Amino acid sequence: MDLTIGDLSRQTGVKIPTIRYYEQIGLLPSPVRTEGQQRRYGPAEVRRLNFIRHARELGFEVDAIRQLLSLADDPSRCCGEVHDITKAHLGEVKAKIARLIALRDELEAMVACDNRRISECRIIEVLADHGECQHRQH
Amino acid sequence: MDLTIGDLSRQTGVKIPTIRYYEQIGLLPSPVRTEGQQRRYGPAEVRRLNFIRHARELGFEVDAIRQLLSLADDPSRCCGEVHDITKAHLGEVKAKIARLIALRDELEAMVACDNRRISECRIIEVLADHGECQHRQH
DNA sequence: GCTACAACCTCTAGCGGCTAGAGGATCAAG
DNA sequence: CTTGATCCTCTAGCCGCTAGAGGTTGTAGC
Structure with missing residues (x-):
């Protein structure tokens, strides 16, 4: 102590x-x-x-940890809720990965732009007019 | 107007x-x-x-956007800097994906825990003692 | 016992990127 | 000229910390 x-x-x-x-x-x-x-x-x-x-x-998240802690403090209970919290979190992580992979692909297409003037730069064009890319709302 | x-x-x-x-x-x-x-x-x-x-x-990030905007405002310049900002961002996105995939695998191993008592719950054990999993520092 | 100084304390404010609400002014339609 | 939607500014809150000011406590050496 x-x-x-x-x-x-x-x-x-x-x-x-x-x-x-x-x-x-x-x-x-x-x-x-x-x-x-x-x-x-x-x-x-x-x-x-x-x-x-x-x-x-x-x-x-802190809120999830609060729940996990209070469950962990009571070792006789069934761990179904722990399971659920973890699964929900896993779902969020998977969704985040999917979004980031779409994003990565888009950025990779953008950097295919090779050092020209800004007036012809694909990156700037894509940003200025979203119609040029395949990005979907989060 | x-x-x-x-x-x-x-x-x-x-x-x-x-x-x-x-x-x-x-x-x-x-x-x-x-x-x-x-x-x-x-x-x-x-x-x-x-x-x-x-x-x-x-x-x-907002700071990156500020840079992109000031570059976009000057169309005669070479777009090398735009390229660099985008590439740096792409690098960050890739790193984030790698971390999340490691995380996903770990969470998936954890949810293999099947509804037992909390005193035997793998998830709680993994959280309580990190030695049980393969997680590395970010 | 005394001094030095590292480590501690509380409190407040800041980060990024917004979002929400109070309380009041303005604009456009009928 | 009234209504009511929309606008204004200002302040505070969200998450999960992090940093700093200004002051106190604990411990080691003498």
Whole structure:
């Protein structure tokens, strides 16, 4: 029970202001304090913050993490909801990939433009008149 | 020279507050005003705003668009810089796709978890202990 | 015990790219 | 001349942090 916020930061790779921010928005519980009001953490907080960091790295939104954490805190329940959250997130990731691939193809067609004057530049033309490309609304 | 901001919004599909925001950050020039201080636009502004919208849809950042616009305004120059901006952006898009695909694969492995108790849930385990997955830092 | 100084504290503001709402003025049609 | 849609400015909020000011606390060495 004697890690400072700096220790916690080093052990988890989460920056100090971010730790305080997570506490502020209720992802991390308020820790014990020294007489001088400095935060002190234990192993439970290290685990919880690692959990949060991993979930963020995997692209889960803070709200989803809040749900995952409250589910994880209750180990007797069925993990169907966890499953659902992950699946929903997977769906979003897949959709994002599809959009980015369409975008990549379009940009690749655009860079086929070879150093001419701007007055003849395909890129500028495509941007100025969207009819020239195949882009669809997101 | 007689489109209201609402007309401009309808013609370009850009919301009214966004148009004012673009003016504020200098992407759109300050338009002429009526005696009562209402904005009035002409075809040049429609073109410019369409250009901005297309570039945003293609994921260009506002700063990149600012550069593209100033280049587009000078049609005698060689379009090498335009090319470079687009290529850099393409590189970012490709990198983002690679990261998302790694992420998708990981999430797909995670959802292979089939409705057991949370105490045995693979998803929660992966999140709690990153050693269990193959994820690399961004 | 005392000093030095790193690390901590709170608070506020900023990033990008908008979006929303309050409260009031203007414009165009009938 | 009235109605009502549209416009105006201004401020604040969204997400997920990040940075900085200005002040306090904890710890190591002497």
